[in-house]
Amino acid sequence: MAAAAATKVTAAAAASAVFRSNKELTRLARSGQLAAARRLFDAMPLRNTVTYNAMLSALARHGRIDEARALFDGMPGRNTVSWNAMIAALSDHGRVADARSLFDRMPVRDEFSWTVMVSCYARGGDLELARDVLDRMPGDKCTACYNAMISGYAKNGRFDDAMKLLREMPAPDLVSWNSALAGLTQSGEMVRAVQFFDEMVKDMTSWNLMLAGFVRTGDLNAASSFFAKIESPNVISWVTLLNGYCRAGRIADARDLFDRMPERNVVAWNVMLDGYVHLSPIEEACKLFDEMPIKNSISWTTIISGLARAGKLQEAKDLLDKMSFNCVAAKTALMHGYLQRNMADDARRIFDGMEVHDTVCWNTMISGYVQCGILEEAMLLFQRMPNKDMVSWNTMIAGYAQDGQMHKAIGIFRRMNRRNTVSWNSVISGFVQNDRFVDALHHFMLMRRGTNRADWSTYASCLRACANLAVLHVGRQLHNLLVRSGHINDSFAGNALISTYAKCGRILEAKQIFDEMVYKDIVSWNALIDGYASNGQGTEAIAVFREMEANGVRPDEVTFVGILSACSHAGLIDEGLFFFYSMTKEYLLKPVAEHYACMVDLLGRAGKLNEAFELVQGMQIQPNAGVWGALLGACHMHKNHELAQLAAERLSELEPRKASNYVLLSNISAEAGKWDESEKARASIKEKGVNKPPGLAGST
């Protein structure tokens, strides 16, 4: 009897111990302390299903999706919550097919399961499949499930479907109304939002959604007058407007609002701090940081990254050393600062000194090595990285592609189990950057056979390939696809289309695209000017330039490259000299090598070789291959062997691996009767293992 009672007591004590540990485990997981959660989990002598479920969602929250899956597969007793949590985790990371496979295999489905699956498809943009799941849900469908579907419709721009379902569902709640509203406000559809807001059942979230909508569209006047109408704004309302002022660069208004806030939580302080970091001298931000009564890891990360961006790396490091708790994000911010300034070794010391690294930290170090051109180290880290995400893979692909090592880029791309749009874009733009235009278009074709959808970046790269190949019919097909995919109003895509039509000699169509564009930016104007320039229509290019000025768009360095090359192509020497003068004196732009190359070309074509050479000698920056190339071309044209030889020598110093430079030098020497030097130039092609020009490297 006594023994049985004792066992009962021990069992009850054990159960309550598990209960307490589970609670602590959940708390740790929710406050982002994954390492501590894992230590507790490992140390627990007894675990129940709740323990496993808590650990599973902790892993999922930190993106450790594969570890979560391993835990799920190995756990002793799975209940419906375990299945739901695992499906939600897969859904959060875009692994729609895996989520569906589990959903189909799970023994018992509750309303959570159906909601997760609807939300999974809806967030991935697959609204028909989401609706199919909702329709197949047996019995009375829960409100959350309807809400997930409404949110999906609304966020994907299908407002009419969202409204229809909202009217049809039996018991809409505040979340239903707000889901529909959120779709409108987050798409910038503020006219419809205002109308809908008038009619709907509202709570504070609805008011805040509207406020955020005005802020997002940049209409700060509407936002502040709307804010004035909120009866008792909560902290979120205040912070939303505060953030709006900061985003609009209105730091004084932001500070004024901040000072009027009845209560300031840590988010409010962080928004204000971030405003100072981006809009004021860093000392202002530091002052506010010292005043902050409450700080969290985001505050520390914000100030440290601000200091790092301002180049105050020592101050950032000192501050980091003062931190009493471990913050991976703050350390990553400092690492990033070092890497931006090519101080890879300092960054690496921080990295090596950290006991835990999250995915962002690994990716920062890897992409930093890539940016510093240290690809071997990037690759070593990539190989050591335990939980590579899409960013890690894509960084390595883009890194090798930019370095001209397309075979390695493609090798990594082929090893990926799953790819996203960025993976394809990295490969396609890599081919374009390496002048392998046919390969770029071929991969676009392969991409279209799969499930990843092309975005503006894909189209921009492919259009550049078309422009370079001057394949007008492919350009037109891409134009059609752009219209059908809804990306046609992206200024990026429009700009690429202008260049493509212009490079294919269809300047009228380029002009038409330009005229139809809803959002013209500086790049659009530059593309059109450049288009006229490359078609030899200098006068038209100048006319566009004047129109641009009249529209209050301030020309930039790229504009002047276009306008100067227009002048040089059209032989407009006086105009070219005038624009070069205007650029430096009126617009106070510093000429870069490309501008000098245009000017050398301009003067050179007109036979003013000495003036061109004087310009080169007077350059504030090192002349690059383009400048010497332009001079060489002009010398060749006007048969100035001496100057040609000088230019060719400089050129071969700058581009020692480009065969055409040696061929030119050899020919020039031969023409001048200097046979020895001609022979020497030819010999160096073999000696230096000179590559074929990249244009010939790809497919034929």
Add this chain to the structure above:
DNA sequence: TATGCGTAGT
């Protein structure tokens, strides 16, 4: 004590 649908900050 673990899982789903709507609002603020890196």
